[in-house]
Amino acid sequence: MSNIMKLSSPFQGIILILFVMLGINSASAAATKINVLAFGAKPNGKTDSTKAFLEAWNAACGSADSTMIYVPKGRYLLGSMAFEGDCKSPQITIRIDGTLVAPGDYSVLGKSANWLSFEGVSGVSIIGGALDAKGPALWACKASHTNCPSGATTLSFTNSNNIRINGLTSLNSQMFHIVINGCQNVHIQEVKIIAAGNSPNTDGIHVQLSTNVEIINCSIKTGDDCISIGPGTKSLWIERVTCGPGHGISIGSLARDLKEEGVQNITVRKTIFSGTQNGLRIKSWARPSNGFVQGVRFINSVMRNVQNPIVIDQNYCPHNLNCPGQVSGIKIRDILYKNIRGTSSTPIAIKFDCSAKQPCTGIRLQNVNLTYLEKAAQSSCSNVVGKAFDLVRPNSCL
Numbered sequence: 001m002s003n004i005m006k007l008s009s010p011f012q013g014i015i016l017i018l019f020v021m022l023g024i025n026s027a028s029a030a031a032t033k034i035n036v037l038a039f040g041a042k043p044n045g046k047t048d049s050t051k052a053f054l055e056a057w058n059a060a061c062g063s064a065d066s067t068m069i070y071v072p073k074g075r076y077l078l079g080s081m082a083f084e085g086d087c088k089s090p091q092i093t094i095r096i097d098g099t100l101v102a103p104g105d106y107s108v109l110g111k112s113a114n115w116l117s118f119e120g121v122s123g124v125s126i127i128g129g130a131l132d133a134k135g136p137a138l139w140a141c142k143a144s145h146t147n148c149p150s151g152a153t154t155l156s157f158t159n160s161n162n163i164r165i166n167g168l169t170s171l172n173s174q175m176f177h178i179v180i181n182g183c184q185n186v187h188i189q190e191v192k193i194i195a196a197g198n199s200p201n202t203d204g205i206h207v208q209l210s211t212n213v214e215i216i217n218c219s220i221k222t223g224d225d226c227i228s229i230g231p232g233t234k235s236l237w238i239e240r241v242t243c244g245p246g247h248g249i250s251i252g253s254l255a256r257d258l259k260e261e262g263v264q265n266i267t268v269r270k271t272i273f274s275g276t277q278n279g280l281r282i283k284s285w286a287r288p289s290n291g292f293v294q295g296v297r298f299i300n301s302v303m304r305n306v307q308n309p310i311v312i313d314q315n316y317c318p319h320n321l322n323c324p325g326q327v328s329g330i331k332i333r334d335i336l337y338k339n340i341r342g343t344s345s346t347p348i349a350i351k352f353d354c355s356a357k358q359p360c361t362g363i364r365l366q367n368v369n370l371t372y373l374e375k376a377a378q379s380s381c382s383n384v385v386g387k388a389f390d391l392v393r394p395n396s397c398l
C-alpha cells in the first residue's frame with residue numbers, strides 16, 4: 001500500500017504541474033453547453049423527444065470536457081430511457097428549466113422498471129426542472145382492477161457516484177419517485193415531491209446499498225413512505241425534511257432475504273411530519289435474516305397528528321403470507337430518539353415491538369413529549385432494552 005502511495009504522489013504532482021502550465025483547472029474550465037433543442041427535442045409536450053435527449057446525453061457523455069445539457073422552458077414528452085456511463089466527461093450537469101412529461105398512456109412506461117434511469121455514471125448533477133409521470137391513471141387502474149402494470153420509478157440512479165439533485169420537482173410518479181441504489185456520495189437538496197395521499201407505492205425517496213447520501217431541505221407529500229431506507233444503507237444524513245401526507249420515514253422493510261446487508265450510521269434531524277401514518281419507523285418482516293440496524297439518531301422532530309410517531313415493528317407480516325409464526329432475525333441496536341415532540345392521532349405514541357429472537361438493545365429516549373387529545377399518550381414495549389433520559393412523555397416503558 002505505502003509503495004503505491006509513494007509512486008502515485010510524484011505522478012499526481014507532475015500532472016498537476018502540466019495542468020497549471022497549460023492553464024487548465026477545473027474551476028476555470030467552462031462547461032461545454034449542449035442544448036437539447038439542437039438535437040431535435042420539441043418543447044410542445046406532444047412530440048416524442050426521447051431520441052433527442054439520448055443523443056444529447058451521448059454527446060455530453062462522450063465529451064472530454066465538463067458538459068452542461070440544457071433543457072429550456074417548455075414540456076418535453078419522454079418515454080422510458082437510460083442514461084448510461086461510463087462517460088468520458090468528468091462532470092455532466094443537466095440544467096432543466098422545463099418539465100419532462102411521461103406518455104399519457106400509462107402502459108407505455110408501466111412495464112418498465114424506470115422512467116428516467118442513470119446507470120454507472122459519475123459526477124452527474126440535475127439542477128431544477130420538473131418531472132411529471134402522469135401517475136393518476138395507473139393509480140386508478142390499481143384501485144379498480146387487478147391486471148394493471150406495476151409502474152415505473154420516475155428517477156433512479158444505480159451504481160453511480162458523486163451525484164447531485166438540486167431544486168427538482170417530481171410530480172405524480174407511477175411507483176417510487178426517486179431511487180438511489182448502489183451509489184456513493186449523493187446529495188439531494190431542495191427537492192419537492194408531490195403525489196396524492198392515497199396513491200399506491202409512491203415512495204418519495206428510496207435509498208439502498210448506498211453510502212454517504214444526504215437529503216436536505218426537501219418537501220415530500222405522497223401516498224407511501226416519505227423516505228424509505230433499505231438494506232445496505234450506510235452514512236445517510238437527512239435534515240430539514242417535511243413529510244405528509246404519506247407513511248413517514250421508514251428504515252425497512254428489512255428481512256426480505258436471509259442474507260441481507262445491514263443499515264448503519266443514519267441521522268435524521270429537524271423533520272416535520274404532518275398527518276402521516278408513521279413518523280420515525282423501523283420495520284422488519286417476521287422472518288429469518290442476518291441483517292441489522294445500528295447507529296441511528298432521530299433528533300428534533302415535530303409530529304402533527306401522526307398515527308404512530310415512534311415505532312419499531314419487527315412483526316411485519318402483511319396478509320399473513322410467508323411469515324406467520326416466525327420471528328425476525330434482524331438485530332436492532334443503538335437507536336436514539338432525542339427532542340421529539342408533538343401530537344399523536346392514536347393513543348399509542350411510542351411502540352417498540354421487537355423480535356423475541358433478537359431483542360432491540362441500546363434504545364434511548366431523551367426529551368420526548370408526545371400527546372394524544374391533549375393528554376399524555378401511551379407507550380408499549382416488547383423485547384426491548386434501553387433507557388429514558390430527561391423528560392419522556394408518554395412515560396417510557398423501557
Ligand SMILES: *[C@@H]1O[C@H](CO)[C@@H](O)[C@H](O)[C@H]1NC(C)=O
Binds near residue numbers: 189216217240
Ligand atoms: C435550507 O433551507 C434553509 C431555510 O430555508 C436555509 O437557510 C439553508 O441554507 C438551506 N440549506 C441548504 C443546505 O440549502
Ligand SMILES: *[C@@H]1O[C@H](CO)[C@@H](O)[C@H](O)[C@H]1NC(C)=O
Binds near residue numbers: 212267
Ligand atoms: C456517519 O455518517 C456521517 C454522514 O452522515 C459521516 O460524516 C460520518 O463519518 C459517518 N461515521 C462513520 C463512523 O462512518
Ligand SMILES: *[C@@H]1O[C@H](CO)[C@@H](O)[C@H](O)[C@H]1NC(C)=O
Binds near residue numbers: 342369370391
Ligand atoms: C408537552 O407538550 C404539551 C402539548 O404540546 C405541552 O402543553 C406541555 O407543556 C409539554 N410539556 C413539557 C414538559 O414540555
